[in-house]
Amino acid sequence: MAAEPGRQLIVGQDATQRALRGAEKAAVLLLALGPDYGKPIFEELDELEIKALSRAMVQLGPITQEMLDDLMIEFVTTISSTGTISGNTDTTERLLLSFLPADRVDSIMEEIRGPAGRNIWEKLSNVQEDVLAAYLKNEYPQTIAVVLSKIAPDHASKVLAVLPEELAMNVVQRMLGLDPVQKEILEKIEVTLRTEFMSTLSHTKRRDSHEQMAEIFNSFDRQTEARFMTNLEDMNRDDAERIKALMFTFEDLTRLEASAMQTLLQRMDKRDTALALKGASEPIKTFFFANMSARAAKLLRDDMEAMGSVRLKDVDEAQARVVATAKDLAARGEIIILKTKSDDQMVA
Secondary structure, three states: OOOOOOOOOOEOOOOOOOOOOOHHHHHHHHHHHHHHHHHHHHOOOOHHHHHHHHHHHHOOOOEOHHHHHHHHHHHHHHHHOOOOOOOOHHHHHHHHHOOOOHHHHHHHHHHHHOOOOOOHHHHHOOOOHHHHHHHHOOOOHHHHHHHHHHOOHHHHHHHHHHOOHHHHHHHHHHHHOOOOOOHHHHHHHHHHHHHHHHHHHHHHOOOOHHHHHHHHHHHOOHHHHHHHHHHHHHHOHHHHHHHHHHOOOHHHHHHOOHHHHHHHHHHOOHHHHHHHHHOOOHHHHHHHHHOOOHHHHHHHHHHHHHHOOOOHHHHHHHHHHHHHHHHHHHHOOOOOOOOOHHHHOOOO
């Protein structure tokens, strides 16, 4: 099988024989098809896929006639071995993995699979406990026992706590005497959860509008934020107060625990820290310095003084970077951000 004239694939006896892997197979196939037949396929690919294939093509080098023949035989055999082409999750994922990076394939398949994802039980462990309990309370106690035995124990405890007490105790008893569940029954429960619960949840779940607006306000510079907040207070004070409670600003860093603040200071660019503090209030400056060694605090003060006058816009941007770093650390679980002042309350 020789490549036709005009195609971009270099086939020759002097090439090194080797096994083609992953994206190389897709690259060889498309090069062998040439511009006329390959173009319709490329038109169906997105930019990331085209880049991945192009990278594989550039690194491909010469291909022997035997390598090309083997690939064509594998391709034809794969699609004709059963007399039909079977399109399902597994075959689609295997095909994508042949020419796309694994993380890109995971993202695509996650979107295709929908909210149920690869593992329904992992997804259920992320559903708010009162929402899951509201659905499960209408199911048979045995079914609830099976579901709670499959999800994360800490989440199962939260769901049990909000179920009606009599039902919850019934479920506990059934969980204690639960035998291994037959595969067919477990599959039926999974299908029901996907079709009746998770799919409905994905279409009805809506992000809190006040939380979304708080993030928008966090991105304003201080003059714009003050202007919008003043106007909103005049229009609807309750909405304004809810947004204020959800916002996390530079001044809110004083609610961090000492260990969290020290972690943040270690990750921050020293110039950003100095610039951010140039326009900060005295209490927050004091808080920053208190969480630093005497030598580090002196160096920071010296840096701030050496800056002289700075633009307010630059200060706002530096403070925003400090806040963004704090949020990133919190998202990774490295520090804890207290959402509101009420979170500071202690109980004996």
